[in-house]
Amino acid sequence: MTESVDVLIIAPEVPAYAHPGDAGADLLSAESVRLAPGERALVGTGVRIALPDGYVAFVVPRSGLATKHGITIVNSPGTVDAGYRGEIKVTLLNTDAAEAYDIAPGDRIAQLIVMPVPRVRFIPVETLPESARGEGGFGSTGYQNTLGSNA
Template identity: 85%
Template sequence: MIESVDVPIIAAQLPVYAHPGDAGADLVSTEALRLAPGQRALVGTGVRIALPDGYVAFVVPRSGLAARHGITIVNAPGTVDAGYRGEIKVALLNTDQTEAYDIAVGDRIAQMIVMPVPRARFIPVDELPASPRGEGGFGSTGYQTGVTP
């Protein structure tokens, strides 16, 4: 079983896990607004946390909002570092081309995933070890178009 981590928090409404085993706890809006088609807005959650060293919180879109209304997060995942103590805000974007989306105070707008992160030691080398993927970049693992045998 994975251990839980204590996260000191200041919030009018605590993040909540909707179901046992969920990775993300829901964050809610502290403000009412309308996102016009193509519009983005920085939306407050009223949540401030103190993560322990060695932990990070990622703010990610809610799949239902994305699938049903085209609402996503511009910088997904948003990264909350252990040293940050300000309010967690969410940069929402309405990707729908025709429909506005209304957000009310208390609406679930994002999820927060808290997880441990190791500190990397970057070691300069002259050459990297080989790998099956090599230097293949975007789309190199299966997406091909216009390829003739």
Template identity: 75%
Template sequence: MIESADVLTTALEPPRYAHHDDAGADLCAAEAVVLAPGERATVGTGVAIALPEGYAGFVVPRSGLAARHGITIVNAPGTVDAGYRGEIRVTLLNTDAATPYAVSVGDRIAQLIVVPVTRARFVKVDELPDSARGANGFGSTGYTSVQSGGNA
């Protein structure tokens, strides 16, 4: 059973789930734009929502647009806070080096994932507890699978 939350919207076309078990609801373009190679543009969706307190929305790229056309979202995931009431706009980026991409009104350009969030309480301490990873950051776990015998 999938848990659900009531999300109020004033949109003429509310976000929709393509399949009953999808995590993300589709956000569609409310305006047309052509993205030249390497260009970005912020595209309106015509969707404004009121999330319940304790929830957030995350705007994420559509995998098909990324794989087939190189279209992604610059600040993915974009965060929609429970208190925000404005239009959800999506900053698309055409990563293709040669081919422009045309977005038409009604095209599915992103997905909205609504999730419960926990509010952290940050506690000041003099020293953090030790961990196996420690302070090692970017790339510290390698880039190939340990199973493949490559560098870990």
């Protein structure tokens, strides 16, 4: 079992975990919004938190909204720093090309994941140590297509 962390909160409804073991607690909309096809909107949650130093909260999409309705978060994950005390808002995007999507107060629109983050020291050097991956990135390992061959 992992250690719990106390997070001070002001909210019309406290985010809750849907199931034991869930990483993200559901964030609810505090307002009504209609997202037309291709439209994005900044949606308030009414939630304000005070994270302990050394922690961050990430706002991430809900997989059911993405799969069933094409609703995602534009800047996912949204980062809530420990020093931020304003309302957590979510920039939702309707990726459906044909159907509008209506959001009502109390609808689950995103998840909030709280994690520890270490403070790092950046140490300037002339070269970096070698690694197995090297400079490969942006699809350099290929991908598996539906026919089973690597591209």
